[in-house]
Amino acid sequence: MERLRTIFREEWLEALRHWQRRGEISLFEEVNLILTRSVARWSALPLDEISAEGLCRELSGMVENAGGFGPNTWLALWRRRRTERFVGSVVRRIRSGELTLGENAPIRIIAEHRDETGNLLEISDAAVEIINILRPVVAIGRYIVFTAMALNEQQQWADRFAAGDEASLEAFAEEVRRLYPFFPFIGGVARETFEWHGYRIDKGAWVLLDLHGTNHDPRRFPAPDTFSLDRDIGWRMQGFDFVPHGGGDASVTHRCPGEAVTVALMKEAIRVLTRSMTYEITDKVSPLDLSRIPALPKKGLRMRDIRRSDTGAGQ
Numbered sequence: 001m002e003r004l005r006t007i008f009r010e011e012w013l014e015a016l017r018h019w020q021r022r023g024e025i026s027l028f029e030e031v032n033l034i035l036t037r038s039v040a041r042w043s044a045l046p047l048d049e050i051s052a053e054g055l056c057r058e059l060s061g062m063v064e065n066a067g068g069f070g071p072n073t074w075l076a077l078w079r080r081r082r083t084e085r086f087v088g089s090v091v092r093r094i095r096s097g098e099l100t101l102g103e104n105a106p107i108r109i110i111a112e113h114r115d116e117t118g119n120l121l122e123i124s125d126a127a128v129e130i131i132n133i134l135r136p137v138v139a140i141g142r143y144i145v146f147t148a149m150a151l152n153e154q155q156q157w158a159d160r161f162a163a164g165d166e167a168s169l170e171a172f173a174e175e176v177r178r179l180y181p182f183f184p185f186i187g188g189v190a191r192e193t194f195e196w197h198g199y200r201i202d203k204g205a206w207v208l209l210d211l212h213g214t215n216h217d218p219r220r221f222p223a224p225d226t227f228s229l230d231r232d233i234g235w236r237m238q239g240f241d242f243v244p245h246g247g248g249d250a251s252v253t254h255r256c257p258g259e260a261v262t263v264a265l266m267k268e269a270i271r272v273l274t275r276s277m278t279y280e281i282t283d284k285v286s287p288l289d290l291s292r293i294p295a296l297p298k299k300g301l302r303m304r305d306i307r308r309s310d311t312g313a314g315q
Helices: 002-019 027-043 052-064 071-096 106-111 123-153 155-162 169-179 211-215 260-275
Strands: 024-026 185-189 194-196 199-201 206-210 277-281 302-308
Touching: 002 027, 002 260, 002 302, 024 027, 027 052, 027 106, 027 123, 052 071, 052 123, 071 106, 071 123, 106 123, 123 155, 123 169, 123 260, 155 169, 155 260, 169 260, 185 211, 206 211, 260 277
Parallel strands: none
Antiparallel strands: 024 302, 185 206, 194 199, 277 302
């Protein structure tokens, strides 16, 4: 995680050099590309068959169209198949010895993994598992946009972080995850008939878990719509009352875009946004568009007048 965080910072500062020469950027689009380059470097994924921009479009499209159906979703599925073919070709090259990677390279570990019977994974299965570590990292871009929105709205905290406050970084990131919805709810099919709090749920019935509502429950979170760092929440608590992405034990259940890694990269984004650059958010009123799933401010949060400005605090 520390290596990914370091790479993420390096890629952001490199992108910052180019942003200074541009009049305006969409933070969402740019951060997604930074995250794509970062996870490709971290995982040792070679980008010789596909551009970083192309891979970014395909990975982010998997997330953007997860809450809908129709032509955009069909296009995202087609792009996913293309990404799976590309990653599958990388797996073949690793296994044949054509592509040599370090022993601890994540994609090599997956490509050479053997099941309980000693057999290598099917090429398609290995490709899906590799994508399952690439896509969630790119998905963190949405939370980084939410982080920039929160810093713009909570200027007192932006000033404190600029001055070097490290102790409050994690609490700030977690409050962003609580307050800003990624997916407002998730759905599943009941595997067995059961009764819960007097409600009968039949096998095969669709059930929705209200993530955003749970995170705004006033019985757990007093003044739930208020941004406050005085809350006892965090990714280390594996319960069912703070559920940005789901409940239960994160080590054995699915989390996209993740828990510990998400918070670590959000904290690094806070450091860069408050200590390594100055900028103006052009959307004076940047309401979160709650009519789309997953949610996002319109135009992806536009920034202009970007300058490199290291304060030296907490670097």
